Amino acid sequence: MQAKKIESSYQxxxxxxxxxxxxxLARHSGVYIQQLCCGLHEVLNVAAFVAAWERATERHAVLRxxxxxDGVEGPLQLVHKRVEIPFERHDxxxxxxxEQERRLDEHVEQDRRRGFEPEQAPLMRLALFRMxxxxxxxxxxxxxALLDGRSRLLLLEEVFxxxxxxxxxxxxxxxxxxxxxxxxxxxxxxxxTAAGKFWREELKGFNAPTPVGASGTAAARExxxxxxxxxxxxxxxxxxSALRSFARRHELTLNSLLQGAWALLLxxxxxxxxxxxxxxxxxxxxxxxxxxGMIGLLINTVPVRISVEPDAPLLPWLKGLRAQGVALRxxxxxxxxxxxxxxxxxxxxxxxxxxxxxxxxxxxxxxxxAGGAWLDRDFRLLEQSDxxxxxxxxxxxxxxxxxxxxxxxxxxxxxxxxxxQLHTLLFGMARGEERRLCELxxxxxxxRRRVLYEWNDTETPFAREACVxxx
Numbered sequence: 001m002q003a004k005k006i007e008s009s010y011q012x013x014x015x016x017x018x019x020x021x022x023x024x025l026a027r028h029s030g031v032y033i034q035q036l037c038c039g040l041h042e043v044l045n046v047a048a049f050v051a052a053w054e055r056a057t058e059r060h061a062v063l064r065x066x067x068x069x070d071g072v073e074g075p076l077q078l079v080h081k082r083v084e085i086p087f088e089r090h091d092x093x094x095x096x097x098x099e100q101e102r103r104l105d106e107h108v109e110q111d112r113r114r115g116f117e118p119e120q121a122p123l124m125r126l127a128l129f130r131m132x133x134x135x136x137x138x139x140x141x142x143x144x145a146l147l148d149g150r151s152r153l154l155l156l157e158e159v160f161x162x163x164x165x166x167x168x169x170x171x172x173x174x175x176x177x178x179x180x181x182x183x184x185x186x187x188x189x190x191x192x193t194a195a196g197k198f199w200r201e202e203l204k205g206f207n208a209p210t211p212v213g214a215s216g217t218a219a220a221r222e223x224x225x226x227x228x229x230x231x232x233x234x235x236x237x238x239x240x241s242a243l244r245s246f247a248r249r250h251e252l253t254l255n256s257l258l259q260g261a262w263a264l265l266l267x268x269x270x271x272x273x274x275x276x277x278x279x280x281x282x283x284x285x286x287x288x289x290x291x292x293g294m295i296g297l298l299i300n301t302v303p304v305r306i307s308v309e310p311d312a313p314l315l316p317w318l319k320g321l322r323a324q325g326v327a328l329r330x331x332x333x334x335x336x337x338x339x340x341x342x343x344x345x346x347x348x349x350x351x352x353x354x355x356x357x358x359x360x361x362x363x364x365x366x367x368x369x370a371g372g373a374w375l376d377r378d379f380r381l382l383e384q385s386d387x388x389x390x391x392x393x394x395x396x397x398x399x400x401x402x403x404x405x406x407x408x409x410x411x412x413x414x415x416x417x418x419x420x421q422l423h424t425l426l427f428g429m430a431r432g433e434e435r436r437l438c439e440l441x442x443x444x445x446x447x448r449r450r451v452l453y454e455w456n457d458t459e460t461p462f463a464r465e466a467c468v469x470x471x
Contacts, residue, residue: 007079010184014335015300019145022386030112030384038138039378045167052162057085062146062180062296066121086125100131116143148299180296186288195334196342203343210275212353212389214409227407228384233419235399246430255358256322258393261425262356267308276305278355281332303351310438354389362394
């Protein structure tokens with residue numbers, strides 16, 4: 001690689017290192033590939049739209065980044081002075097709606113499996129499909145090591161502002177972005193002494209990951225190896241409002257309620273009172289000034305340890321989870337591999353097998369709430385992590401829960417049941433302020449009736465003169 005083509009180079013963030021490691025282990029598995037599928041129901045000036053993406057790429061170094069790990073002391077990210085974003089264009093106006101959707105699904109799956117070569121920039125590409133005169137689909141595929149959710153939102157807003165200005169023949173007025181390298185430099189300057197003390201104490205006595213169960217036959221699990229799926233549950237506006245009112249009344253958050261329900265669910269399924277799962281934190285408020293508007297990967301995943309004692313009263317327990325989350329802020333930038341080293345979990349075993357991610361917005365709802373041209377657009381995110389089980393919560397008027405899982409560990413029916421149980425636990429909390437944890441059931445009312453009455457309905461006629469062994 002010619003040095004004159006490189007603008008700068010610097011280390012990776014710990015989160016980037018983890019993503020790169022798992023990408024190299026399974027290059028074409030789709031792990032850490034993110035795809036945003038955008039419906040653009042408008043007359044599109046394609047030339048201006050392409051130019052807007054090019055301008056954004058010029059503005060943000062992270063979009064011109066590749067990774068290098070061979071022949072260097074530690075992995076590096078290289079910022080290229082210039083890259084050309086692959087931008088496919090397809091005209092499908094001659095196809096019927098069903099064939100269009102079939103081909104689009106096929107493209108999305110193939111593009112996900114194709115993945116990226118991390119050493120080759122850019123680590124993103126675009127494909128635009130014209131469905132009708134004023135109807136397009138955009139598939140934006142990128143590697144997660146470049147962008148987190150907040151950055152994706154910021155970049156979309158910027159690209160469409162650039163597009164609006166270019167389409168109208170003007171020049172957009174955008175502030176100069178702060179380069180992602182500033183965040184890496186800030187991370188390098190942090191002292192980990194206090195973090196080491198905190199995490200050693202937090203994980204003291206914990207020596208094995210909380211298991212997430214396997215369902216189905218061994219043959220079925222083997223056949224499903226490497227396959228992932230996602231199921232979703234959208235709560236009604238009334239149900240979401242009830243949860244929010246409960247949280248507000250007791251100075252809690254929806255995130256702390258969801259963490260509590262997730263801990264209870266894992267505890268019941270694993271048969272343990274000591275639960276650890278991962279949580280992905282935004283990490284922007286606790287970084288430097290200006291980090292909130294930075295485009296790059298600022299998130300970090302750290303463990304959350306929760307004691308699920310059956311006799312614990314619900315409200316004090318939930319308030320403890322809230323306080324625990326606040327205390328964690330000071331140490332949320334700690335590299336996961338360092339936390340692993342400080343823990344008592346043996347090398348070779350993960351700290352956790354499941355993660356919880358909570359976003360305080362739903363991308364599609366938030367963007368469309370801006371009105372105007374945004375009302376003619378819709379957005380859907382597809383992504384895959386390397387964890388067997390991930391719960392994703394998205395705040396909004398209607399709380400959205402998505403359960404992502406490995407099919408070699410969970411059957412679809414088992415995953416659907418877990419979502420239903422999570423829903424039951426959440427509303428058990430909201431309706432049972434004086435309950436203890438052991439009084440919160442996983443069973444829905446229909447399941448409870450089935451267990452108590454249908455499965456116990458064993459009455460059958462028999463001859464009264466018959467002996468027991470003859471029944």
